[in-house]
Amino acid sequence: MIIDCHTHILYTGADPGARLFMKEMCRSYFQSVGRLPVDRQLTDSDWDDLSFLFEPTLPEVSIAEHEALGIDKIVILAVAPSNYTRYEIRGLWDPTNVTGLPEPHTLDQVNDRLAAVVNLYPDRFIGFAAVNPRYKGTEWAVDELDRAITELGLSGLKLYPGYDRYSPDDRDLMWPIWEKAAELDIPVMVHQASSAVTAFKMAYGRPFLLDDVGLEFPDLRLLICHVGKPWVDECTFLVMKHPNFYTDLSYYNSVTTRREMVEFLHRCKRWGLPLAKVCWGTDYPCFESLDSLLEKFLTMNEEAKALGMAPFTEQEMDGMLASNFLRFIGD
Ligand SMILES: [Zn+2]
16 A cells, blocks of 8 residues: 655645745745756746646546555645735635535635545545634634534544744643644644745744643644745754654655665664655646656665665555555544
8 A cells, every 4th residue: 555645736826926825935946957047037937837826726537646656545735824924825725616515715725625525535535624823813823723524524634834834832822732743633734844935934943842742742743734844954853853743755855865865764764764754745736757666665675785785665655655644644
């Protein structure tokens, strides 16, 4: 079995804020690979060849692309609502109404939309709700989390502190949310890593900000996304330190070579981070294509052999590809 433990679906906001967000997210990457000019300010027409970036990711397309590679399950993550950044209205949006939810469509419905997608393909999708204490306050977020799990049937929680501009160890804003997650006994994924978008607050993206959470909620299962990139060492250490912390390789695997990944995973083990706490995912729709990301991962032992390093065992590989995540979500 293979699980892609980190993907996105539909659309991340209402235009034009969503377009600005995607441009900022992707600008430097496409400049680096020569697909956008670097010697002048960008204009709207520079993006014409990249207009796919502004299209919603449709559920059936995600399923078909994953299925073609033998990926059985896809974890879809809601985007938390926010309406106070330079990206205007952010959240999980469904501009073509594939979920068929009745009008009016509001920012309060990101979890309803995600649940509706899961319900369209319950054998394929595993859905994580998202909340944001700076949107309508902590009390609203706690109630919304409770509703998303107990009424909508979603499987876990995704948080985006740096995007939504709060610290995950803010006691006033966040402790009631951590308490609710612990009470519900749900897995929590946290984007505790940075991002290319300008308004992402890096000070709130640092992995170490989850240290007190791990200390005070030792039973809470928590996954640090993107191995905390660029604070990969900090994330590695934190996941090693807290028994119920996990991490995922999504996005990091798009910017590392196969050789770098082999060396990184070996280093995890040397640092005392068993690969049983590492999950494979892609951040689909991602910079690198799904097939090359999967191929790169599945053929790591060829690289290990060439480097004279020990191969990854079948148990380690199966764990990273599926069973570690199933353990994380309590399946
Ligand atoms: Zn992501």
